[in-house]
Amino acid sequence: MTHTDTVLVVGEALIDIVERDGADAEHVGGSPANVAVGIARQGVSASLLTRLGRDDRGRRIADQVTASGAGIHASSWTDAATSTARARLRADGSAEYDFDIVWELDAAAAEAAAGAASVVHSGSIALFLQPGGEVALATLERAREAGRVVTVDPNVRPALVGDDPRPVAERAFAAATLVKLSDEDAEALYPGVLAAQVLETIAALGPQVVVMTRGGEGALALGASGHVEVAPLRVDVADTIGAGDAFMASLIASLVDDARLLTGDADALHRALRRAVVTAGITVSRPGANPPTRTEVDAAL
Structure with missing residues (x-):
């Protein structure tokens, strides 16, 4: 793959209303929207298929996404209000969320957009919340059947995914070429199961690479060449909003840079x-969710 290839990101875009020190601050958010921004900031062509209201919040989201260099698919616009997520920050900088979100997708538009992309990504609320969840899942399945690279990040939100998110997540995993999940996702989907066994369980469904992020412990992956582990970058944490999305965006950019990532090359x-x-x-x-540019990452490596 080359930088002329296009990544289609399918999923929610919303406004994060962050409660901090008794005051509200609004940030553009939504895991897939963050991923689209992160991919574009790595210099890779990306387009977001989402659901945006024709209101001030929707325009703010579109402005941030397009300012990063990513596109907004034309069918993303609706006359309904733009979705929101209220985030309450815990003492350690992590967040808990309350959502006000409606998720709908045009199936024909999703299929057409996926057909024009080399990589198709989805995850988070977009997979689990109906009626759009079924369209998102079917889009991933058709993309994989058509030979596209498909990436998935379940980003499980316990308040929104129902009592048993595993069947939906595993349907998405089975359609994926690469899966990224967090240790919190793993605990929600496979409670009490060791990390290495979670990776093996997911890999058995069909993905070529499965990656688990583990916060301050770095990341673990399983590919054709076996397990690979890396330590985290040590920093002073402002908050963890958008960290997993930035990680996912980087993985997708790396896929575009070097297809050997999928073929069992341990170094890649x-x-x-x-x-x-x-x-x-x-x-x-x-x-907030403010992923770095390629230049910033290169300087920190």
Whole structure:
């Protein structure tokens, strides 16, 4: 793959209303939107298929996404209000969320957009919340059948995914070429199961590479050449908002840079993981979902 290849990101875009020290601050968010921004900041062509209201919040999201260099698919616009997520920061900088979100997708537009892309990514609320979840899952499945590279980050939100998110997550994993999940996702989907066994369980469904992020412990991956582990970038944490999305965006950019990442090349996988932990580390060192540019990552490697 080359930098002329296009990544299609399918999923929610919303406004994060962050409660901090008794005051509200609004930030552009939504895991897939963050991923699209992160990919574009790595110099890779990206387009976001989402659901945006024709209101001030929707325009702010579109402005940030397009300012990064990513595009907004034309069918993303709606007359309904733009979705929001209220984030309450815990003492350690992590966040818990309350969502006000409606998720709908045009199936024909999703299929057409995926057909024009080399890589198709989805995850988070977009997979689990109906009616759009079924469209997102079917889009991933058709993309994989058509020979596209498909990436998935379940980014499980317990308040939104129902009592048993595993069947939906595993359907997405089965359609994926590469899966990235966090240790929190792993605990939600496979409670009590060791990290290495979670990776093996997911890999058995069909992905060529499975990656688990582990916060301050770095990341672990399973590819055709076996397990690969990397340490985190040590930084002073402002908050963890967008860290996983920045990591995912970096992995996708690495896929575009070097297809050997998928073919069992342990060095390529290690380089991709190292780049991703650096990208995530830079992101958590500053407030909100604000992923770094390729130049910033190169300077920190």
